[in-house]
Amino acid sequence: MLAKKLIAAAGNAGGGSLYVDDVFSTYLYTGNSSTQTITNGIDFSGDGGLVWLKNRTNSGTNNVLLDTERGGGKFLYSNTADTELDFTGVFGVTFNNNGFTLLDTYTGYNTSGQKAVSWSFRKAKNFFDVVTYTGNGTAGRTVSHNLESVPGCVIVKSLGANNWQVYHNGLTSAAYSIWLNSTSAEVSAPTVWNSTAPTSTVFTVGSSGLVNNSGTTYVAYLFASDAGGFGDDEDESIIKCGSYTGTGAAGNDVTLGFEPQWIMLKAADRTQDWFMFDVMRGMTAVGGIEEYLLANSSASGGSGGFGINATSTGVCINNAGTSFNASGENYIYMALRRPMKTPESGTEVFELLTRTGDSAYPIITTGITVDMILSLCRSNVANKSIYDRLRGHAKRLQTSTTAAETTETQSAIGLAGFDYNDGFDLGPDQGAGTINFSPRTYVYSMFKRATGFFDMVAYTGDGTASRQITHNLGSAPEMIIVKCRSASNTYWETWHSSLPDDGNWASNVALNSTDGYGGFQRFDGAATQTAAYWTTGNNGEPNTSGQTYISYLFATLAGVSKVGSYTGTGAALNVDCGFSAGARFILIKRTDSTGDWYVWDSARGIVAGNDPYLSLNSTPAEVTSTDYIDPLSSGFTVTSSAPAGLNASGGTYIFLAIA
Numbered sequence: 001m002l003a004k005k006l007i008a009a010a011g012n013a014g015g016g017s018l019y020v021d022d023v024f025s026t027y028l029y030t031g032n033s034s035t036q037t038i039t040n041g042i043d044f045s046g047d048g049g050l051v052w053l054k055n056r057t058n059s060g061t062n063n064v065l066l067d068t069e070r071g072g073g074k075f076l077y078s079n080t081a082d083t084e085l086d087f088t089g090v091f092g093v094t095f096n097n098n099g100f101t102l103l104d105t106y107t108g109y110n111t112s113g114q115k116a117v118s119w120s121f122r123k124a125k126n127f128f129d130v131v132t133y134t135g136n137g138t139a140g141r142t143v144s145h146n147l148e149s150v151p152g153c154v155i156v157k158s159l160g161a162n163n164w165q166v167y168h169n170g171l172t173s174a175a176y177s178i179w180l181n182s183t184s185a186e187v188s189a190p191t192v193w194n195s196t197a198p199t200s201t202v203f204t205v206g207s208s209g210l211v212n213n214s215g216t217t218y219v220a221y222l223f224a225s226d227a228g229g230f231g232d233d234e235d236e237s238i239i240k241c242g243s244y245t246g247t248g249a250a251g252n253d254v255t256l257g258f259e260p261q262w263i264m265l266k267a268a269d270r271t272q273d274w275f276m277f278d279v280m281r282g283m284t285a286v287g288g289i290e291e292y293l294l295a296n297s298s299a300s301g302g303s304g305g306f307g308i309n310a311t312s313t314g315v316c317i318n319n320a321g322t323s324f325n326a327s328g329e330n331y332i333y334m335a336l337r338r339p340m341k342t343p344e345s346g347t348e349v350f351e352l353l354t355r356t357g358d359s360a361y362p363i364i365t366t367g368i369t370v371d372m373i374l375s376l377c378r379s380n381v382a383n384k385s386i387y388d389r390l391r392g393h394a395k396r397l398q399t400s401t402t403a404a405e406t407t408e409t410q411s412a413i414g415l416a417g418f419d420y421n422d423g424f425d426l427g428p429d430q431g432a433g434t435i436n437f438s439p440r441t442y443v444y445s446m447f448k449r450a451t452g453f454f455d456m457v458a459y460t461g462d463g464t465a466s467r468q469i470t471h472n473l474g475s476a477p478e479m480i481i482v483k484c485r486s487a488s489n490t491y492w493e494t495w496h497s498s499l500p501d502d503g504n505w506a507s508n509v510a511l512n513s514t515d516g517y518g519g520f521q522r523f524d525g526a527a528t529q530t531a532a533y534w535t536t537g538n539n540g541e542p543n544t545s546g547q548t549y550i551s552y553l554f555a556t557l558a559g560v561s562k563v564g565s566y567t568g569t570g571a572a573l574n575v576d577c578g579f580s581a582g583a584r585f586i587l588i589k590r591t592d593s594t595g596d597w598y599v600w601d602s603a604r605g606i607v608a609g610n611d612p613y614l615s616l617n618s619t620p621a622e623v624t625s626t627d628y629i630d631p632l633s634s635g636f637t638v639t640s641s642a643p644a645g646l647n648a649s650g651g652t653y654i655f656l657a658i659a
Contacts, residue, residue: 014309016316017234018124018229019341022122023124024042024120025040025118026117026280027118028117028119028281029117030115030116030353031111032110033112035101037096037101038118038542039098040421042120044099045096048069049095050120051093051100052118052119052121053065053066053108053117054293055115055116055117056117056293058111059298061300062298063078064077066092067221068207069131069219071088072093072100072103072158073091075091076219078181079181081161082161083160084159084160086104089112090103091104092106100118117281119262119278122168122329124229125146125224126149126224126239127224127238128221128224132219134217135205135214135218136214137214139206142203143205144202145265146196149227151224151241152169152239153334154203154223157503158216162209163179164181165180165189165192166178166179168268170242170333172186173195173403177189180274180296181296183271184271186268189551191208192205193205193206193211194206195620196434218513223239224256226239227240229565231289232577236337237257237337238336240334241333241434242256245330245331246326246331248325248327249327250325251316252309252316252325253317255313256314256335257314258328259338260336261280261339263283263334263335263336267324267329267331272323273294273295273297274295274296275293276293277290277292281419282303283308283309286485286548289392290303290306292306304422306323306344307319308324312457331497337466340451340472340474342450342557343450344559345560349368350445350446350561350584350585351370351380352603353366353603354443354603355441356439356442357440359429360426361428362638368448370389370448371388371447372454373424373435375387375414378614379441379620382432382434382619382621383398383400383619384614385399387435388633390456390457390510391405391458393415394414394427396414397485400617400619402492410427412429413427414426415435443603443614445599451472452473452475452503452557452560453473454553454561454659456553457469457471459548461543461546463543465537467543474531475557476531478496478554480529480553481493481541482542483542484547484549485548485550486547487547490541491512491513495508495529496563498564498565498652498654501526503527504524505524506523509589509591512617513617514596516593517592521537521538523537534551535604554656559659561657561659563656564654564655564657565653566655569647570640570647570650571640571647574634575632578634580634580659582606582634583635583636584602585600586599586601589639589655589658590648590652595645595653596615598613598615606630607630611628611629611630612624628646
């Protein structure tokens with residue numbers, strides 16, 4: 001893995017391995033009516049590309065498209081047929097080597113206090129290209145591009161007043177076109193694409209003035225489809241253009257070959273808007289309320305239970321209605337893969353924060369994109385809570401109980417939204433008091449999904465034995481924590497690679513219990529927990545038919561995380577995790593006998609003296625008067641004063657540590 005990382009790092013600077021993280025970004029921001037730099041890791045100044053901007057708060061604001069071929073001050077609106085507007089030197093953006101800078105107070109995307117979104121597409125083979133050309137009026141005109149693969153979608157706009165033309169591989173044929181700035185269905189238009197599909201080197205236009213008027217300048221955005229070329233081994237696809245047929249019933253699975261982070265959908269054979277969803281704005285993996293924006297409209301967007309649910313291998317249309325799943329109808333889509341780069345340090349994927357609740361609506365800023373929050377109340381008797389992006393905000397699970405998932409009400413909401421690339425919104429939390437109740441004190445452990453470190457999978461049980469649950473951890477999980485969301489009196493079933501295993505099935509423990517490992521067949525043997533899927537057992541949970549679940553998967557990643565075990569000695573015991581500056585987060589559980597799930601973190605203090613701890617399986621407040629662990633540069637030390645739950649001679653213990 002290290003060799004692959006070094007090759008990838010060198011290649012990223014000089015033409016080798018790339019990841020979706022390098023070429024695409026959804027970035028949420030709030031306007032400031034001034035110059036504002038968006039740092040999203042996309043190298044525009046070196047490679048070029050497209051920035052798509054949209055105000056999310058104020059209706060009547062256009063979708064603004066700016067690209068490096070035309071220049072950062074030249075505006076096109078995807079929702080109109082308007083002529084290009086040249087605001088060079090006044091409005092627009094400058095393209096940087098790690099993002100872009102908004103230059104102005106333009107009300108379309110940078111009004112003070114209003115929320116906006118940017119989608120950045122970097123030019124890269126097998127992903128995206130942008131070219132400009134001048135029409136000659138001759139049918140069969142070819143235009144060269146640099147995708148080095150066959151485009152799945154080509155979007156062309158005259159710089160004059162004309163409709164946007166879209167070629168898409170999901171339309172009836174290359175003789176058809178569809179308009180981006182309209183709700184209209186596809187139309188037979190052989191003079192637009194000359195009834196000729198694009199190739200890996202050119203696309204073809206006909207004699208239509210919409211794409212080839214003599215002397216008129218055009219811009220073309222080209223998107224690849226399932227072409228590979230990305231990832232450690234340069235064999236992963238990060239974009240797919242295609243179509244699916246509506247079934248009229250929930251559970252219409254569309255296989256992409258990856259989990260999407262962004263998708264654009266349009267009914268091809270009837271009138272409908274161009275809907276755009278992304279995970280950052282709330283495209284969940286379960287039934288929720290998705291925020292959408294429309295490529296063909298200046299509306300601020302909206303939200304609804306459309307059932308556009310991301311899965312580990314694609315998207316499931318869980319809506320039986322006509323919006324995206326009318327029986328027999330054809331829907332076209334463009335989908336982009338979720339981030340896939342392997343982190344090199346714990347600070348890229350894990351952060352800690354201590355704070356006092358204020359019963360208000362604060363914005364919490366972090367150094368990472370937060371996908372999951374473990375909120376522990378320190379000062380009061382309170383349940384420990386988990387929130388995550390896949391289930392959607394306001395969905396709370398509590399680690400010390402067997403209760404089903406709680407949907408928080410607006411007046412007492414704890415997590416109000418995962419609405420920022422580097423933070424989240426809290427609510428007043430007047431009810432449960434689990435994350436922001438004044439004057440309680442809290443510690444938040446915040447996790448980002450990342451290859452080799454941490455992943456989440458939401459699924460619905462089907463009752464079959466040894467069911468394989470596909471995931472995107474990128475390596476075999478070493479610790480799996482599963483909770484039924486829809487039913488109460490269900491345990492937090494937990495598998496760990498160090499628990500007893502007879503090859504056919506493995507022992508398990510429960511996160512909400514002090515019990516040692518049990519004999520229930522909740523998980524199959526370790527050999528069935530692979531880099532592609534994890535496998536349930538034969539004993540109901542965690543796969544009861546019709547129940548909904550969330551699973552959290554952890555693995556050992558050198559220098560970032562360690563999933564491991566140790567045998568107690570009763571004396572001071574050094575646990576080597578392979579770290580260089582010690583562990584910032586430690587979770588320990590005795591498995592051969594009873595014991596709490598102890599949690600320490602560096603935000604509250606991992607020091608040579610007393611170290612505050614909490615237990616995930618119980619509700620009491622933080623204990624501050626004990627010295628059960630000490631710092632160790634390579635991991636952590638369990639002290640000789642630690643109780644049997646942590647260091648009994650001959651006792652067996654499992655742990656998760658993060659650097």
